[in-house]
Amino acid sequence: MELEFMDIQVERDCFLIQGSGIFTPGIHLVSGRVGSGKTTLAMIAAGLGMPDRGVVRRQGIGSVMLSMQFPEQHLTGSTLESEIASWRLDPDPVLALAGLSGRGKDDPFSLSRGELKRLHLACIFSRPFDLLILDEPFSALDCRGKMTTADQIGSIRAGITIIFTHENQHLPRVDYLWEIREGALVFLGSVPEALVGWKNKPAVLAELHKRGVYPKNLSTADILEAACRTHD
Amino acid sequence: MIDISNLIFRDLAIQKLRIPPGHTAVIGPNGSGKTTLLRLIAGLITPSAGAISIDGRHTGEIETGFVNEFPDRNILFYRVEDEISAPLRFRGISCRKTLEMADAIIREADLSYLATRISKQLSGGEKTLVALLTAVISSPRILILDEFDSHLDQESISISMDIIEHTGAEYVIQCTQNMDLAACCDQVLYLSEKGLQLTGTPEEVFSRLIQTCFYPGLWRIRDGT
Numbered sequence: 001m002e003l004e005f006m007d008i009q010v011e012r013d014c015f016l017i018q019g020s021g022i023f024t025p026g027i028h029l030v031s032g033r034v035g036s037g038k039t040t041l042a043m044i045a046a047g048l049g050m051p052d053r054g055v056v057r058r059q060g061i062g063s064v065m066l067s068m069q070f071p072e073q074h075l076t077g078s079t080l081e082s083e084i085a086s087w088r089l090d091p092d093p094v095l096a097l098a099g100l101s102g103r104g105k106d107d108p109f110s111l112s113r114g115e116l117k118r119l120h121l122a123c124i125f126s127r128p129f130d131l132l133i134l135d136e137p138f139s140a141l142d143c144r145g146k147m148t149t150a151d152q153i154g155s156i157r158a159g160i161t162i163i164f165t166h167e168n169q170h171l172p173r174v175d176y177l178w179e180i181r182e183g184a185l186v187f188l189g190s191v192p193e194a195l196v197g198w199k200n201k202p203a204v205l206a207e208l209h210k211r212g213v214y215p216k217n218l219s220t221a222d223i224l225e226a227a228c229r230t231h232d
Numbered sequence: 233m234i235d236i237s238n239l240i241f242r243d244l245a246i247q248k249l250r251i252p253p254g255h256t257a258v259i260g261p262n263g264s265g266k267t268t269l270l271r272l273i274a275g276l277i278t279p280s281a282g283a284i285s286i287d288g289r290h291t292g293e294i295e296t297g298f299v300n301e302f303p304d305r306n307i308l309f310y311r312v313e314d315e316i317s318a319p320l321r322f323r324g325i326s327c328r329k330t331l332e333m334a335d336a337i338i339r340e341a342d343l344s345y346l347a348t349r350i351s352k353q354l355s356g357g358e359k360t361l362v363a364l365l366t367a368v369i370s371s372p373r374i375l376i377l378d379e380f381d382s383h384l385d386q387e388s389i390s391i392s393m394d395i396i397e398h399t400g401a402e403y404v405i406q407c408t409q410n411m412d413l414a415a416c417c418d419q420v421l422y423l424s425e426k427g428l429q430l431t432g433t434p435e436e437v438f439s440r441l442i443q444t445c446f447y448p449g450l451w452r453i454r455d456g457t
Contacts, residue, residue, distance in 0.1 A: 034388045
């Protein structure tokens with residue numbers, strides 16, 4: 001199973017993103033600045049957008065899911081129950097997973113944005129996908145929600161998961177690291193080796209590297225373990 | 233001083249709270265009422281009971297800039313430069329002066345490349361930056377920011393903080409899930425599902441949260457915890 005970008009390019013006004021690379025099974029993290037093209041690449045990976053140039057090749061991929069950055073853009077139901085049912089899921093377990101038990105009759109827009117994101121992610125994580133694309137899955141979540149989401153992503157054992165994010169505090173354990181640099185998608189390699197070459201790395205990781213401490217991966221547990229080592 | 237007394241709005245109840253001038257971070261779990269508190273202070277909603285006064289005046293009587301947590305809800309106009317200019321145009325400021333001020337603030341923020349773009353086609357982070365410039369262009373006394381940084385990368389947050397610092401707003405009240413950012417503010421309010429739990433300087437508030445994930449990551453490295 002793999003997804004390949006073959007010399008793709010997208011150009012809009014003053015915006016340009018280009019790159020090549022193969023996404024194999026495992027968890028991939030793609031980081032990039034605001035406006036660098038993360039969402040554009042996510043849409044292309046999901047087959048919802050086309051590059052101006054180049055080819056996107058999918059091999060052995062059946063089911064594809066794109067989690068959009070803004071959870072409100074996914075809504076179709078007027079209650080939490082009907083929203084969950086629209087994913088062909090049983091509401092009760094999903095509500096429990098989202099920490100929203102007993103609120104099935106509520107209007108989704110009565111939730112805070114973080115709660116809405118939790119609901120959306122609970123729907124996503126309740127079904128398996130060959131290719132799961134998560135566009136800023138951590139935005140709007142509090143630290144507990146981010147850690148839970150990171151754990152849920154980290155527990156995915158099959159298929160290709162691609163996370164497009166600028167999150168810099170709570171991340172999952174990932175297998176591969178990519179970075180968008182000045183309009184180009186760059187494959188940095190496998191983690192942990194790739195962490196050293198990460199240009200716009202999270203502030204906490206940069207601080208650890210400055211002190212000569214290298215975490216094994218990006219999860220909160222890995223960062224806390226490394227933080228303890230700074231005082232060895 | 234922002235004075236809140238006997239406030240009730242839906243599930244949010246605050247008996248007494250005083251927010252001094254400066255940069256205040258509002259932190260806490262999702263659903264704890266942070267957005268509601270911000271909207272009450274901005275005068276966008278009215279409390280069911282109790283009162284909020286800002287330097288002795290009612291909310292809404294003082295020029296307030298507000299950035300919504302939903303980026304699309306901030307945008308009204310087709311082009312970015314029209315969006316950013318809108319608060320000045322609504323005040324009847326001359327076209328020449330409006331254009332000068334919009335151009336200046338866009339250049340200072342290093343966002344000239346966005347000026348002629350179509351607002352709806354921007355990325356979420358770009359929309360947030362445009363919303364911030366729109367909120368500050370009329371130099372409000374109060375600037376209220378609802379988790380706008382969740383759409384931004386580190387460098388964009390740093391640029392935004394510079395913009396905010398130079399607005400001259402007397403009160404900046406910012407809801408955030410970035411605890412390293414909250415740790416740099418003058419004061420911190422911590423809300424939980426049970427209401428307002430902690431207020432004080434970052435040191436005072438975070439010292440009570442050391443066992444939780446709300447403790448700033450950079451402080452953990454500093455402390456070796």
